[in-house]
Amino acid sequence: MTTPLPIIAGTRMALQIAERLREEIVSAAILPGQALSETDYATLYGVSRQPVREAFIRLAADGLLEVLPQRGTFVKKVSIKTVADARFVREAVEAAIVVEACQRATPADIAMLKQIIDSQTELLELESSKSASADEVMNRAMATGFLALDEAFHRALAKVAKRETAWAFVDRLKVQMDRVRYLSYQEATPAERLVAQHATIVEAIAQRDVALASADMHIHLAEVVGALPKLRERMPDMFED
Amino acid sequence: MTTPLPIIAGTRMALQIAERLREEIVSAAILPGQALSETDYATLYGVSRQPVREAFIRLAADGLLEVLPQRGTFVKKVSIKTVADARFVREAVEAAIVVEACQRATPADIAMLKQIIDSQTELLELESSKSASADEVMNRAMATGFLALDEAFHRALAKVAKRETAWAFVDRLKVQMDRVRYLSYQEATPAERLVAQHATIVEAIAQRDVALASADMHIHLAEVVGALPKLRERMPDMFED
DNA sequence: TTTTGGCTTCTTGTATACTAGCATACAAGC
DNA sequence: GCTTGTATGCTAGTATACAAGAAGCCAAAA
Structure with missing residues (x-):
């Protein structure tokens, strides 16, 4: 959550966010167990919750995130x-x-x-x-x-x-x-x-x-x-x- | 698009829709090349576009759908x-x-x-x-x-x-x-x-x-x-x- | 002291409205 | 007839608002 924001606004931001987060998780810049909030990342990247949410879904499909309904989203532990x-x-x-x-x-x-x-x-x-x-x-x-x-x-x-x-x-x-x-x-x-x-x-x-x-x-x-x-x-x- | 709707309302409809669509695509009940509309499926299942959209994202990640921005979503050809x-x-x-x-x-x-x-x-x-x-x-x-x-x-x-x-x-x-x-x-x-x-x-x-x-x-x-x-x-x- | 009930505040899930881009049809001009 | 501009209706992408549930806190009662 300490990242700047070199995200190109306007085109498919969900994909950009997903790619960026994927790299940060794989490279352990964001550690396993860490809680990620859709709202926080939305404000961080200056977008609404929706693109962030869709990025989360993609990463969850790859086993990098775990989305727990009404509880939160977490980086999967190893x-x-x-x-x-x-x-x-x-x-x-x-x-x-x-x-x-x-x-x-x-x-x-x-x-x-x-x-x-x-x-x-x-x-x-x-x-x-x-x-x-x-x-x-x-x-x-x-x-x-x-x-x-x-x-x-x-x-x-x-x-x-x-x-x-x-x-x-x-x-x-x-x-x-x-x-x-x-x-x-x-x-x-x-x-x-x-x-x-x-x-x-x-x-x-x-x-x-x-x-x-x-x-x-x-x-x-x-x-x-x-x-x-x-x-x-x-x-x-x-x-x- | 001729399906009834045994979808259990209320809980994680995006997941239910994704599973159902996955089965229909794999079993060739929906044929390759077929265009799927978020809006149509939303009305079919009696939900909003959002859950359908998230289901589409999941299936696209598995190579079953292809989402073309501003054009449409299509069942991937073999x-x-x-x-x-x-x-x-x-x-x-x-x-x-x-x-x-x-x-x-x-x-x-x-x-x-x-x-x-x-x-x-x-x-x-x-x-x-x-x-x-x-x-x-x-x-x-x-x-x-x-x-x-x-x-x-x-x-x-x-x-x-x-x-x-x-x-x-x-x-x-x-x-x-x-x-x-x-x-x-x-x-x-x-x-x-x-x-x-x-x-x-x-x-x-x-x-x-x-x-x-x-x-x-x-x-x-x-x-x-x-x-x-x-x-x-x-x-x-x-x-x- | 312990337990229990309720309240507050967080989270994700869903609904709706709006924006922007592509495709097609069609009409105007050559 | 052929090309080109344009209007229209579709699409997905995004923003915002609301709903529902989980967790933690705290006070009150046993």
């Missing part, structure tokens, strides 16, 4: 079961995606994937050089930047496999995992390791080694859940179940 | 790519589910699955005995009944694997496949064959044969797409792309 099953689904789908990527990848595809990995490496080098000044804001910015590049890699993989629509399905449940990654960028797997795994996957694809690529993807996606127990211990209020 | 990728995702996830079901299934679980299959068989025998009077209404009722039992089987499988949450994710994209099954219950795979496949899967689970169970599930889910080409030829207006 559910271990939900995160675990989101990983389960994503792992199954992305393993299938890399199999098809193995079969379809052109040299240009491989080059593109490697270029994304190079960007990731570049970002990490920049980060380590600045790591002396480990202030909160810088950390957040780095986490956001890296997650964007991570997203780009997996999306590109789906594109290579010509499964963009399948990725769109996965993208909707991925937010449940991303929330955890933002909350736990302290105890999370070092980004360097993730980038190395990306490289391994691409290498397997380049070699058309279906079994290896699939196995590597399973290993890669299993990392995310590892941070959960420690995270829950550190901030139990963020969890339910 | 997208081959969307259906194909929905199957792709579901296949990947359910194959993973049967693997875990193989590992966890208790004798009671096996018995429960077999009981569902028995119910399916029973329904089919009833259908074949009545098949002389092959009227439209009867066919629809049978299709609905069988799809409900099919749904029950796959849901039960997820429960055995303790992946109910994962199934909830799949359930959201399954509607894209169900629409096709309703539209094409003429040229679709005979239900007897599907039930036989169910039995094969359960048998593999009972034998703890992971590879076989997984393979059987892949075969089982591949059936649905087979009907697409003929269906598109029969009713091209229902498709986009």
Whole structure:
């Protein structure tokens, strides 16, 4: 609730508000359990309750908010079961995606994937050089930047496999995992390791080694859940179940 | 728009309307491409535009409706790519589910699955005995009944694997496949064959044969797409792309 | 001290009115 | 005949007002 308001008035404000809130929730700028009031956000953005309300409905459909009639709307706490099953689904789908990527990848595809990995490496080098000044804001910015590049890699993989629509399905449940990654960028797997795994996957694809690529993807996606127990211990209020 | 109105006034009418419309769209009682008016449905259900509007938003989020500002709201036409990728995702996830079901299934679980299959068989025998009077209404009722039992089987499988949450994710994209099954219950795979496949899967689970169970599930889910080409030829207006 | 009743104040749910944009039809001008 | 301007009737988007229920507070009674 401390946000300014770069909302473009006039056109589909419900959608803009939904997108903005989604990002704030996923990036843990608004914490789990937080109560959100339709009225408050309406005044904050200078609109009526209706667009805010419709934004809330959209986010509730994605499992980010919980609307309790006559009581209030709250940011959903992290559910271990939900995160675990989101990983389960994503792992199954992305393993299938890399199999098809193995079969379809052109040299240009491989080059593109490697270029994304190079960007990731570049970002990490920049980060380590600045790591002396480990202030909160810088950390957040780095986490956001890296997650964007991570997203780009997996999306590109789906594109290579010509499964963009399948990725769109996965993208909707991925937010449940991303929330955890933002909350736990302290105890999370070092980004360097993730980038190395990306490289391994691409290498397997380049070699058309279906079994290896699939196995590597399973290993890669299993990392995310590892941070959960420690995270829950550190901030139990963020969890339910 | 020819529906009566068994809507319970007073409590969360937006949700009731959304559920009802969802069923009508998935079961092809409302056809793809059809224009829906907020105002018309408001008067039909005896409510204001707002609840109808919120129902539309929910269904649009699931890819069943398309809201075009200042133009209208339309039932989404069937997208081959969307259906194909929905199957792709579901296949990947359910194959993973049967693997875990193989590992966890208790004798009671096996018995429960077999009981569902028995119910399916029973329904089919009833259908074949009545098949002389092959009227439209009867066919629809049978299709609905069988799809409900099919749904029950796959849901039960997820429960055995303790992946109910994962199934909830799949359930959201399954509607894209169900629409096709309703539209094409003429040229679709005979239900007897599907039930036989169910039995094969359960048998593999009972034998703890992971590879076989997984393979059987892949075969089982591949059936649905087979009907697409003929269906598109029969009713091209229902498709986009 | 504990409990109970009512009041106040919050919340979301719904209804109604108004705004703005698109599409179509139709008429005027070329 | 063809094009273009315009009026009209539709649509969804938004604003405002009211209704209904939940929660907390506080005072009064047991």
